[in-house]
Amino acid sequence: MTEQETRTDDVAPDSVGGAREGILQAAVELIARDGFDGVRIADIAARAGVSSALVHYHFTGRDRLLTGALAYSLTRAEARLPGRTRHADRDTPPQRLADLIDFGLPLTHDDVLECRLWAELEIRSSGSPELAATLTEFRARMLRPLVAVVEDGLRSGDFRDCDPTDVATVALALLDGLTTRLITETATSTLGLADARRLAAGQLTLAVHYDGDLPFRPLPDPGLPSVDLTPQRATPRRRRAPRAPARP
Numbered sequence: 001m002t003e004q005e006t007r008t009d010d011v012a013p014d015s016v017g018g019a020r021e022g023i024l025q026a027a028v029e030l031i032a033r034d035g036f037d038g039v040r041i042a043d044i045a046a047r048a049g050v051s052s053a054l055v056h057y058h059f060t061g062r063d064r065l066l067t068g069a070l071a072y073s074l075t076r077a078e079a080r081l082p083g084r085t086r087h088a089d090r091d092t093p094p095q096r097l098a099d100l101i102d103f104g105l106p107l108t109h110d111d112v113l114e115c116r117l118w119a120e121l122e123i124r125s126s127g128s129p130e131l132a133a134t135l136t137e138f139r140a141r142m143l144r145p146l147v148a149v150v151e152d153g154l155r156s157g158d159f160r161d162c163d164p165t166d167v168a169t170v171a172l173a174l175l176d177g178l179t180t181r182l183i184t185e186t187a188t189s190t191l192g193l194a195d196a197r198r199l200a201a202g203q204l205t206l207a208v209h210y211d212g213d214l215p216f217r218p219l220p221d222p223g224l225p226s227v228d229l230t231p232q233r234a235t236p237r238r239r240r241a242p243r244a245p246a247r248p
Contacts, residue, residue, distance in 0.1 A: 025072070026045075030044055032114075090217075096152070098215055105200070
């Protein structure tokens with residue numbers, strides 16, 4: 001029996017599912033820190049506490065592992081969406097649009113982790129039809145709540161003279177660009193979260209013809225980082241000293 005068979009056949013289904021989630025979480029953390037090309041399957045297995053064979057069992061290729069990590073990340077983000085954008089005291093379209101802007105920016109350290117993962121997908125999707133299709137599907141899922149809030153704003157009269165899909169598309173592109181600057185220019189950028197929020201709000205209030213300032217909540221405490229995102233240097237392999245030639 002191979003190591004892969006031992007790892008999968010002798011483990012209960014719940015344990016296998018838990019192992020898969022652990023692999024995905026480890027992949028999210030390491031890809032966000034070191035980039036996809038800087039991560040080995042063995043690194044992910046070690047961080048998840050499983051064998052490399054089990055990683056290969058769940059993900060037959062590196063692209064599938066990246067896609068799986070992104071799907072896992074997006075599913076978690078979607079699960080957090082109602083908690084961050086749906087509140088009994090914040091149900092008007094302007095309030096919900098403000099909350100969606102905040103949801104699209106890296107307000108917490110976990111947000112930064114996920115944004116770095118998205119950057120990896122965007123970089124690699126141009127050379128992979130499978131990843132490009134995944135990116136298109138994920139973007140469609142991210143557009144839906146933006147389209148819905150603009151539609152509600154048109155019905156309520158808060159917004160006017162705009163196309164919901166066009167506004168949502170512009171909003172997503174704008175938030176993507178601001179997020180890229182926030183996560184890549186951490187040491188030198190003069191752009192902060194408050195600036196990014198202000199710029200996004202200014203452009204989107206113009207797009208939906210909203211008369212007034214979007215009612216944002218105070219910026220949250222980002223909390224302590226769950227993962228050190230400082231890239232790790234690969235440990236150089238030791239070279240063996242050449243053997244002395246045998247004496248005749």
